[in-house]
Amino acid sequence: MGSVQTFFDIISASEIQDIAKIRNIVLSALQDYTREAGFYQILPILMSPITDPLNHAVYPAEIEYEGRPLKLTASMIFHKQLMLASKQMENIFVLAPNIRLEKATVKSSQNHLLEFSQFDFEMKNASMYDVMAFIDGLVKHVFTEVREKGAENLKNLGRELPEYSEPFPICSTDEMWEKHGKDFENIISKTSSTPVFLTNFKREFYDRETPGSRGVYSNFDLIYPEGYGEALSGAEREFEYEQIVYRMKELDMDMAPYENYLNAAKDGLIPQTAGAGIGIERMLRFITGRDEIREVSFFDRSISSDFAF
Structure with a gap:
């Protein structure tokens, strides 16, 4: 088939x-x-005036409709917050397609896709520890279901999916940096026998800075063992107008595109929430023991893809 x-x-x-x-x-x-x-499922949003700004350089994923620029969804973070503004809604989830045109100089094809799906959820009046506890139970449930209902499929793929009985450990990035150096995430992933939560990353403005502790953040990643890397990211969210503005200015962001969002925060319409987004393809890669993420996405959307189809 040549290069196709x-x-x-x-x-x-x-x-x-x-x-x-x-x-x-x-x-x-x-x-x-x-x-x-008790979560309600919502449907995904595919384009919006604003989407996740991310914390690293990506190519813009934008379209224009009737002279108005719209961004393709990088994550539904802002829409999850706004959905929970309804007093009747407490917890929500969505299977969300995401477009992130990552730069090959920043990310690798082994664990990153330009187009991927997230199991994205948000909880009102929750702490990051509430979210981590929910994730712990959720991930173990998924693995149990796969071991029981997909035993023959795992066998065909040559994969023995581990079973985890203890709570996933929770470690601070400060402690891990001191112990392992700047490559601590990769080292933890390669040496751990269980998924591990890492807390306190400085990243997007919407991840909540811990009240009373400048430079400390109420957020986390879950890291798969066996060298499979990051599974998901989550956090408590900034919801107070003054603090959102402070964080955006700290990151030298253009606030103009976020005018409606900021007005909602100023009016006290954004509730206190916490949540996370689980990468579906990353979970499938770990469960099936594949070397590269494109092996579970079928139509190659990895950074090195030639987009044959």
């Missing part, structure tokens, strides 16, 4: 079926567990 590479060139037809079956189990398990916990 389809999913059949990346993985075998039998592996496609096994991975597809496991994907079905994962999606059902995520949604069932969360619905049973």
